[in-house]
Amino acid sequence: MALTMRIVCVLLLSIPLCYGSVEYKHELQKWPTVAITVLVRNKANSLPYFLSCLSNLDYPKDRIIVWVYSDYNSDKSDDILNDWVDKYSSAYQEVHITTNATTDVMHEDQESITHWSVLRYKHVIKLRENALNFARGVWADYVFMLDADVLLTEPLILKYLINKELPIAAPMLISDGVYSNFWCGMDEFYYYKRTEEYRPILKRKEVGCFDVPMVHTAVLINLNFKDSDMLTYVPDNVKHYQGPEDDIIAFAVGAKTSGINMYICNDHIYGFIPVPLENGDSDDDAEDILNVKMEVLGHGIQLPLYKDLEKYVEYPAYTKLGLTEIFMINLARREERRAIMQRSFKELGLDVTLFEAVDGKSLTEDVMQKYNITLLPTYQDPYHKRPMKAGEIGCFLSHYLIWKKIVDNHYAVTLLLEDDIHFVPFFKLKFLRMMEEIKDLDWDLVYIGRKILMDNEEVAVTDHTTQPLYSYWTLGYVLRESGAKKLIAGEPLSKLVPVDEYLPIMFDKHPTTEWVRHFPERNLKALSAAPLLVHPTHYTGEEGYISDTEDSSIVNPKGVRIEL
Numbered sequence: 001m002a003l004t005m006r007i008v009c010v011l012l013l014s015i016p017l018c019y020g021s022v023e024y025k026h027e028l029q030k031w032p033t034v035a036i037t038v039l040v041r042n043k044a045n046s047l048p049y050f051l052s053c054l055s056n057l058d059y060p061k062d063r064i065i066v067w068v069y070s071d072y073n074s075d076k077s078d079d080i081l082n083d084w085v086d087k088y089s090s091a092y093q094e095v096h097i098t099t100n101a102t103t104d105v106m107h108e109d110q111e112s113i114t115h116w117s118v119l120r121y122k123h124v125i126k127l128r129e130n131a132l133n134f135a136r137g138v139w140a141d142y143v144f145m146l147d148a149d150v151l152l153t154e155p156l157i158l159k160y161l162i163n164k165e166l167p168i169a170a171p172m173l174i175s176d177g178v179y180s181n182f183w184c185g186m187d188e189f190y191y192y193k194r195t196e197e198y199r200p201i202l203k204r205k206e207v208g209c210f211d212v213p214m215v216h217t218a219v220l221i222n223l224n225f226k227d228s229d230m231l232t233y234v235p236d237n238v239k240h241y242q243g244p245e246d247d248i249i250a251f252a253v254g255a256k257t258s259g260i261n262m263y264i265c266n267d268h269i270y271g272f273i274p275v276p277l278e279n280g281d282s283d284d285d286a287e288d289i290l291n292v293k294m295e296v297l298g299h300g301i302q303l304p305l306y307k308d309l310e311k312y313v314e315y316p317a318y319t320k321l322g323l324t325e326i327f328m329i330n331l332a333r334r335e336e337r338r339a340i341m342q343r344s345f346k347e348l349g350l351d352v353t354l355f356e357a358v359d360g361k362s363l364t365e366d367v368m369q370k371y372n373i374t375l376l377p378t379y380q381d382p383y384h385k386r387p388m389k390a391g392e393i394g395c396f397l398s399h400y401l402i403w404k405k406i407v408d409n410h411y412a413v414t415l416l417l418e419d420d421i422h423f424v425p426f427f428k429l430k431f432l433r434m435m436e437e438i439k440d441l442d443w444d445l446v447y448i449g450r451k452i453l454m455d456n457e458e459v460a461v462t463d464h465t466t467q468p469l470y471s472y473w474t475l476g477y478v479l480r481e482s483g484a485k486k487l488i489a490g491e492p493l494s495k496l497v498p499v500d501e502y503l504p505i506m507f508d509k510h511p512t513t514e515w516v517r518h519f520p521e522r523n524l525k526a527l528s529a530a531p532l533l534v535h536p537t538h539y540t541g542e543e544g545y546i547s548d549t550e551d552s553s554i555v556n557p558k559g560v561r562i563e564l
C-alpha cells in the first residue's frame, strides 16, 4: 500500500502554489464520498475566503456533496452564498443550500448578536444534528462538519485526513495566541481544562494525530464506522449526560461514552481560525477575520480569494494612524514580499509609503565612498562570528536615509516597517492604545517588533510598554524627530555596525563595551511595545526564509581590516 506523492508547482495568477498530488490509500478504489456541512450566520467577513478555500480543495468534486444552512443573518451572507452557488456549484455531486431569510436577526432571548442564549444553543444543536443526519441520509462515507469562518489553506486536507482512516479527525487550526479547535483536558463539569499536553501540540513541537477529549469547528467523521451511528449533537440523546446544553460538548462526551476516539491532527498547516467573538464584540468582527489573514500571511501562506467573491470583501479606509508618515523599507527586487505586505496594508487600511531600500548587491566602492562608510574595525557578528555583510550595510543605509528624511522634513512621528513582518490581531487598536498611553512621556523611539533577548528583566513603563534591553532586529519602530536627530548625530556611517546593534548602543543597553566606546553620546530614549505588535514572517533559518541581510556576500571594502 504505497502512498505515492508527487509535488507539482504551478504558477496561478502569479501566486505560486505547490500541490502535492496524493493518492487514496486503497489504490484501486475511488476516493470516499464526503458531505461537507456548514452552518452560516453573519459570516459575510469570512465567507469570501471560506468559499474560495472550499472551491480550492484538491478532492474530486463529484465525490462531494455540499450542505449549507444559513439563517438569523443581519449581513450579506446569503447574497455571497447564492453568488457562489450560481458560479461554482455545478462541479459538485450535489449542493443543498438553504438560506432562511424569514428568521429575525436574533433569537428572542439573545441580548446581542454574539450572545449565546438558551434558544440559540437549542437552535444550533438542532441544525448540527440535521447536518449529521443529512450526511447519513445520502450515505456519505464521511461528513466534514465545518464552521463558516474556518480558512482551510491546505488544499489536500481531505485527502490527508481521509488517508488516516480515523473515526473522528480534526485538522488543528491555527489562531491567535493559545486558541485552537481542540482541548486536551475536560473537567468534571465537562468544561475546558488546561493540561500540559496542549502546548506541544499547539506549537507543533509534537507532530501527528493525538487522541483528545474534544475537537470542534472543523471535524471529519467517518460514517462507515458502525459505532458512528451513536454520534449525536443532542445532549438528551447522550446516555447519562449531565453536562451543559451545548452541541460540541454533548458530541464529545457522547463519542467517548460510545468508545469512539477523536483525534487532532497537526502534521500539516491545515488552516486558520479567528478567535471566537465574545458577547458584544461584534464591531471588531471585521478586523478579527482580517487579522487572522495576517496570521495566514505570517506563515507565508497565500489565502485564496476568488475574483467573483472579492467584491464582498469590505476593506477599511486608509489611515496613517495619526503619524506623520509610515514607511516600508523594501528592495526593488523583492516584489513578492512587497505584494504580500501591500495586501496586508490594504486589509488593515494602513496608508504606507514605499521606501526603496539600498541594495547590498549593488553596493560599489563608489557608494561606500559617497556615504563615507567605514565599518567598525572590531565588529564581528556575535552569533555567526563573521563580519558585516553587504546586505547589512544596505539595510543600515536604508534606515539611515529615512532618518535623514525625517530630520530634513521635520516629520514629527514616523513609523518604519521592514517588509517581512505580520501584524498581531487587532493591530490598529493596540497600536493606537499604546500611542495614547505614551503621548505625554519623553521618548525618541518605540520598538513595535524586535527579538527580545531578556524578556523577564525588562521593566514596564506603561500598561503596554517596557524599557527595552539589548535586543535584535528592527522589524518596526516609531521614531520621533528627536530620535532621528540623535541617531544621525551618532555618526554611525563612519563606524558601521548592523542597524539592530546600533539602536541598543544608542539607548545604552549594548553589552559589548568595545563597540560602545565609539559612540560617546548614547542618550536615545527608547521604549518597546509589550507585547510586541509585529512579528517576523519567518525566522532566520526556517524553511522558506530568504533574508536580504543574512545571505548576501561578505564585503571587505578597501582599507578595512576584517577580523574573523
Ligand SMILES: *[C@@H]1O[C@H](CO)[C@@H](O)[C@H](O)[C@H]1NC(C)=O
Pocket: 071, 098, 100, 102, 103
Ligand atoms: C426558517 O425559520 C423559521 C423560524 O425558525 C422556521 O419556522 C422555518 O421552518 C425555517 N424554514 C426553513 C426552510 O428551514
Ligand SMILES: *[C@@H]1O[C@H](CO)[C@@H](O)[C@H](O)[C@H]1NC(C)=O
Pocket: 372, 494
Ligand atoms: C569621512 O570620514 C573620515 C573619518 O571619519 C573623515 O576624516 C572624512 O573627513 C570624511 N569624509 C567626508 C567626505 O565626509
